[in-house]
Amino acid sequence: MSGTGKTKQDSATLLLLAAVGLALITILTVWKLKQLKYRLINETGGAMFFGMLLGLTVRCMLFGWGEQMDDMETVCICGGPNNTPHSVTVNNTSNFHRIRHVGKVSQRCPSVSTPHTETFDPEVLFNLFLPPIIFHGAYTLNQKRFILNLGSVFTFAFLGTIINCIIVGACVYGFTRLMVLLGRAADGDFFLTDCLLFGAMVSATDPVAVLGLLSELRVDLDLHTLLFGESVLNDAGAIVLTHAITTYSQMGAEPNFDPPAFLLSVGYFLGVLAGSFLLGFTFTVTTALLTKFTRLRENPLLETSVFFLLSWSSFLAAKASGLSGIVAVLFCGLSQARYTIHNLSSEGRCRTKQLFEVLNFLGEIFIFSYMGYVLLMFPHHVFKALFITGAFLSIFISRACSIYPLSFLLNLGRTTKIPRTFQHFMMFAGFRGAVAFSLVRRDTSTEVGRTIFSTTLLLVGFTTWVLGTAADPMLRRLNIRVGVEADDDTEDLSVEARLHSLIPTTLLSLLPSTFPSALFHLCICPDLHAVKGTWSGQLPGFMRPEGQQRGR
């Protein structure tokens, strides 16, 4: 085999081996620590720690500490080959050398380059592991609780994200003005849109980190649903908001408020959200129809494979068509759990759940290890003390400004109020993680981009370690139930039966004609309730009134 090819292959193998080794060390260490009753450390924190250790080791081995970092070959991938020949052929002795144009070298564009730039594209990590993580979260969400808390979850997720984005943006913008006053930054370094962009990127709490903690501690189910539902859905909000602000600022309307650009970006926000939702739902409908009208369930292996591939496709198709992959796979997971799951054989149900569970678990570890690794290996960190202070302060202020007022408003309408203790814990559990990282890493070509990148990594590290570690004592201090078992079907059915008994028979006879969606539900979902024609069976999950959802 040729030299370059072989070297490239070898480093790819070494890289994979390092990743697998890291994952193994993380799993075993965290598990052993938990056995020794150090319940404070979870897999995400452990993975990030070991990733940092690896980064430190590689950095020390390759460059000593610090000063030589800039000498490494940075392959700049920003700036497309616009007016530059795509390849240059140089006549050197007897051989021709083809030299490929890689990109412009400028002060503004040292990209996320580590010695592995050529062999490893983090996009692979996010294409492979983020979809199963998000899907698994949505797929295993307790549907009954989710529907019961639907309004609150949506409020926290979408209104909360917008509040967070604005407050973080404003707060950080204040600090950047202070930096200008103190002479730590030039006047044109940070625009308001940059700060809002940062606000959007870090506004979402991370489902991976939140899930790691919640499933470990098994907190009260309503709190679990509120926190996890919020963290899953606000990713959608944050991603689309980020795109919208990028669209706005790319329209050259940076310094002053530009109403048409603003409207366009709001339209974009809504369009992407609706498009991604529809796309995710389309894949669910395809899966549901396939599993209902064919005898695929006779072969659980095929069933699982088709289910897995179609769910993953929702992410890829959304990305390929310029929509949000995460939002699509999220809605796909939610609706698969509502419709398709009833068409699967019992073995198929078990297999799909276990498959996504393993992928979720390993993906979580790989992504957090990678974040830890990049935190120490990224050669162009820009740490600005005031910006970092502003960011840390603002995420707490913004979370307080979203959780308490929104809870107060929601409690006005809820029958089961959100207790004060839950609010305190929700305020506290604002972990940032994989999604924020995947958003900020996309543009590290500018000083601002790099400042945001480095600050976000610090935020992720801080919330994962410090807040993650303090969560268990915090729960005890707040006297919140832990070690709660998941709902079983009995309780669930009794809720359904109870509500069913409340509905007059005359109303039941009217409903099918009133709700065209009932027909749709009958078409794609064969569960008994639907066939029997009870009210609860005839409405798609999202349209049913609170309390009527069949849990899993």
Next chain:
Amino acid sequence: MSGTGKTKQDSATLLLLAAVGLALITILTVWKLKQLKYRLINETGGAMFFGMLLGLTVRCMLFGWGEQMDDMETVCICGGPNNTPHSVTVNNTSNFHRIRHVGKVSQRCPSVSTPHTETFDPEVLFNLFLPPIIFHGAYTLNQKRFILNLGSVFTFAFLGTIINCIIVGACVYGFTRLMVLLGRAADGDFFLTDCLLFGAMVSATDPVAVLGLLSELRVDLDLHTLLFGESVLNDAGAIVLTHAITTYSQMGAEPNFDPPAFLLSVGYFLGVLAGSFLLGFTFTVTTALLTKFTRLRENPLLETSVFFLLSWSSFLAAKASGLSGIVAVLFCGLSQARYTIHNLSSEGRCRTKQLFEVLNFLGEIFIFSYMGYVLLMFPHHVFKALFITGAFLSIFISRACSIYPLSFLLNLGRTTKIPRTFQHFMMFAGFRGAVAFSLVRRDTSTEVGRTIFSTTLLLVGFTTWVLGTAADPMLRRLNIRVGVEADDDTEDLSVEARLHSLIPTTLLSLLPSTFPSALFHLCICPDLHAVKGTWSGQLPGFMRPEGQQRGR
């Protein structure tokens, strides 16, 4: 996001989407055809067919048909940057452009370049999917039958591979001489070592294709074990033989026989085989010790993850240390099934089996689709009619020369003879596939390399489609049992009990001290037989006499 990065990301997403789409179409079509009683087509053949369709479509869309193929940008990755500057900086207008050296351009080195060269490295495919496929094959091999047929399997696998390699090499060399005589090739185009290398590369039957067929038809279990055991182990033989011949020819001893180089390559063959075996076994011992001496089994998710990561590591570690990854993961699978499986919780056993089953199934489809795709997209195919004729003839001749004489020899010593019908079917079932492809694709820099590459792809296509399709009628014609269920434990235990009763108690009391391995077995495997101290429990699987193996 930067332009180049975004384009690269987009095409990566599109590529993944295409792969997932192909897999879905393959699964559904083949399944539907099977339902309609077209049992002749299997997943591997279907995947290759759809891969070719995709290749054809892309080719037509991108270049029309044929003539413009050479104009596409081929990024040549062969030939390392020896005396060439690693990067060149060109001052163009106000920006500096960094241009990276990619490789030498010469007539001899247009590598496997498709428009996706930059976004997709097939190494990823083989690093990700080949290990689970091989592992799954070894892990689910019926251990009892395997031990019963151990001698025969090893004979067919290793002696058979060497016979195949020599006969194919000699036969094809004869045809290349004919090509020289007819003026179709120059005298120095094909050396004997090239032909032997080709022989080694295509000598191995493919476990993926064989398994696809066998598990579909559920043939007689002894025939299954012989064919599958052979196909799994002869990969090891073929890979190591290929390396050995490469080593031999790289020592510059091409034209004449060179005893020291030959001895060295034989030594290399044995060294790599032993090293890979030991490495695979080391990972098994680690897993077995971990699962025995810790309480990992209390958490099936962790158990499965650790088991999966350690098994995969055996492949990566072997590759990283210059050994054969496939051989290591193969022995790892065999020994995990012998030792570690008894330490897993019942849920863990089920999960690991199902996880590898899905990965195997999808991996098989992805790899065969890719082969089909490359068959039409590779821009530098070299089809030489005489070489191809020689190759097709020689694989039949060599298979006949290995199966019949070896069966005759083996039958002299076997209690249950290999029937004539089995021999005919084994002779027939010489499918070539993923392993042969993974070996030939490594060097397509020379005319010879490309001739071998193209010919092998044709061989793979022919054996997968023609032989694969004819297998079912062939079995019926030969009157071989199909639709056989796997052995159950009852029969199995009775075999063990039957043999156990034959062993005098006095012999039993002597055995532990006679066999130090008994202690080892007691250490890593907790199954009851071992704890009770019966003879069958005290010996590691491979050392037990025939018929005493506990099946799964």
